[in-house]
Amino acid sequence: MKKKLGFWSIVLLTINSIIGSGIFLSPGSVVTMAGKWAPVVYLMAAVFAAVLAISFAAAAKYVSSGGAAYAYAKAAFGDNVGFYIGITRFIAASIAWGVMATAVIKTVISIFGGDNNSFLLITIGFIVLMLILLVINLFGPKLFELINNISTVGKLLALITTIAAGIVIILKTGVNHFNEINSLTAANGKSLNLSVMVMATIAAFYAFTGFESAASGSADMKSPEKNLPRAIPIAIILIAVIYIGVISVSMMINPQALVKTKEVVALVAIFKNKIVKNIILYGALVSMFGINVAASFSTPRVLESIAQEKQIPAWFNQRTARNFPLRAFVTTFLIAIILPMTFNYNMTNIIVLSSISRFIQFLIVPVSVVLFYYGKNKKQILPNVKKNFITDVIFPLIGLILTIFLLIKFDWVGQFTIKSANGQITPNIYAIAAMIIGYIILPLGLFFFSHSKKMKA
Template structure:
């Protein structure tokens, strides 16, 4: 595939996916448990995300190919094909769930400005960004830059009004509680998205250097912005008020500037649209990698000659995404997406640990710093934190998540026996 993505575009892809719509949905719930320590919850969640991001950076620099987690498992555990199949399927599932649920969120936000069938709007949004991604990764990259700048402007406006409040920054000296850790487990999901960017490694210039740089820079940028947003939110509304608000940021802003609050609602359209576009892009690259590896029909590895894009894999992802639109309880599907992503995080960190032990002298363009007795400390810590976050979902999520994992394993066994 054509290498068209420089460091700047990669940073915008990662930043755009991390920002997304996550902060709009989790900050209220997190404020309810962390109270004035909300800002510290954001910092702790950022550290947790950074630890796993470092593992992704090491593997992406070693194996800069479309397919990301699927490719890593295939390269590191060639005899354990079930691992690569499981990771590939779970990440496709996570991406298409994200795309479908956020497309519906886009349609809901649009109702404030234009009345239309939410289902039809969601289908139209998915179709539009499928076509944009087929047109080319560079074209979708420029659109992503525009959308991300709009997203950033909305959060900067919110912070601006927060700074003007006399109580801005008082939360920094307020007493903290153990709820900060619980808040971090909720906020962690606002940082999900950096893992999608590694699927663009094959289309990146100097991926060995630029992929790790883009991951680290995007996490740093979003962390600074998130902490500022949390301090602004606490300055404009009490933690209990934030918890009870349906639209947290616009609700807090409405008291001080109704015009800015309405503008924030419009900006949410760009945030959700950008998330849909990048999720579809990431899923199509995983599908491409699995088709190349023989775990999907080879036809889905077809590249459009002039546009250098996996058009059939993109269409496959579009069709699969449509299947989730009729489902109710969108928040449960979104949580299941986060659940399977964290399962894959644990596997990715374990893969880094295994490869370090198995082949310690291998040349690594980027390496996670710090090891004791040949054991990489940070990936071990990252796997432990991811495991901790795995126990902070609603009961329904575990039933659905375990069901999905079981279904994928059954499908693999059926395909394996057929081939044998």
């Protein structure tokens, strides 16, 4: 490539990969569960994300090839484990892209006064959005970098404006509704215990996910082994400060609206001023479009990375004259739209599925970094790596322990069942089927296909 992403573009790409729909769509559910402790919950989620992000950044020092978790798992544990992590990572990223695409489409439909629950309108919007993203990527990294940087700066300005406007309103009115949140959460039957805190933290953590995607396109970055370990932590710190500021201000101004709103962009309901409302609404739109741009860059490259290692057909490893992985892009788009369609574009269901589907790589990558530090599989990692016991051993082990703890305390039954109006509980067939297909059937099918090709060769 003649043009590769530099350090600050990587920082902005990481920010763009993280700040998307989460902070605009999910704060109400976090506040409902955590009450006045919501800012603390977001801080806990930020710490968890930062620990994992440092693990991913440390792994990037040892393995510079694209694919992120796939490349790290392959280098640490061999082809078979790497293959499984790569396929499941690709499925998880595709699901996440489907969530983000659905969010931006529903927001656009709302802005134009349409029915954002219309299956037909959302499907048409999905296809139009993917065509736009295709055009952006077809023109190569230079246009992508420009749009990525502009959208990232735009969403940061929108969120900072939200905080500033909130502070002005609080100072002008002298009214602070922060303590009212306790009565609202009590009315919803939520009591604060360890299980509730864990579920609230996982819900808040959704707003920080995306850092693991930043390294997927490392082949298109300048010195990724040096720039990624510095860029990812910087991005996490900036985002944590902004998120906690947004949540705190929102709870002070109008916690009732935050909890009870039916708006697609929950933060819009907080303010009465139309100008501020529009800043948040269009800022959310820019944010969600920007994260779709970031997803269109990183997600197809996960599939491409697996093809480059000859673990799936080389057909996915073909690029256009402008250096764009078109075939991988089209395949990713199809998966990204099929899953939301099967859930009838229900945001709650696909957000939950998206969150759960990421956790396997949060178990594998920290262990991989520790193995790299102690010199396992030296032939698979870069030479002369500057090792650091704190970032390469302590942080990964903390991340591993936190991940296991959250998985144990996660409400698996609640998230894979549906409670009807009369209180009857039934299995969520779509969610269960999606996990079985994505994590068992598809990896096994591709593994045996790849293995049979090697045997014939």
